[in-house]
Amino acid sequence: MERNPDYAYSSFTEAQHDKFLSIIIPAHNAEHTLGEQLEALKQQDYQGEWEIVLVVNRSTDNTLCIAQSYQRQFQHLRIIDAPEKRGAAYARNVGVRAAKGNAFVFCDADDVASQNWLSMLAEALNRSHVVAGCLDYSALNYEIPALKLTRVFGLQPHLDFLPMAITANFAVTRVAFEAVGGFAEDFLMCEDADISWRLQLSNYKIATIPAIMHYRQRQTFRSIFRQSILAGEADAHLYKRFAIHGMPRSSYRTVWNEYKRLVKKIPLVLTNSDQSRKAIQIRKYGRILGRLIGSIRYRTFYL
Structure with missing residues (x-):
């Protein structure tokens, strides 16, 4: 199957003001960050019709109360409770089912949108079924210098296969979303890679634009390690699903050499006072451990 083919956008004849946009935000224990994101969304300069569908997913903190306090300020903020399953993919699907928009x-819930973010995505959706925006890592990441990165534009290379859009800044028409069946709810992480790849394999090209979302990284070594383990598990899950479409894996020799190198570095990581280097290495160890776990869980071999 051809990778990342051009797509015929013959259906895009409506004017921008005819777009009804539904912003879908999954929120799990987001009491410390949700307000900042909602304040940013209040400042959007988009003049068309839009709504916010905030999906509260098994939160045990004050996320719901904070959301309800903003409901008095937002006429178009709707709050949906989604307690049945855990995960952003499930929560986003719940939000889509409740959404009124055609895109x-x-x-x-822990990021911050730039003022023209929504209007730029809306304009791009007049030309493309799928749009990936830009992530800015510099504004919100204070604790660990290694995570204070530069902007990342649009599609990102992923696992030597197709590029992926990141769901922290991602837009799709209802037509395209429904064509691929929405998010795969069996992914607790990397569901954005899964849906990006399925869209591309279904002949939808992903447009990239510099609409900025200020992105918040994990801020502690423990949370970085836990997130990396989940990402590694998802890598194996992706391989199980997409190997048939040509997703490669590293050779045994390459994997073995990488493992030996990382084992030798364990003492250095434990004693290293440089937070930047330590964060980078912790992320690598977590990802490898996750791939081991994922290979067992999904009965495949992806290290």
């Missing part, structure tokens, strides 16, 4: 815009 969906996805972001997270």
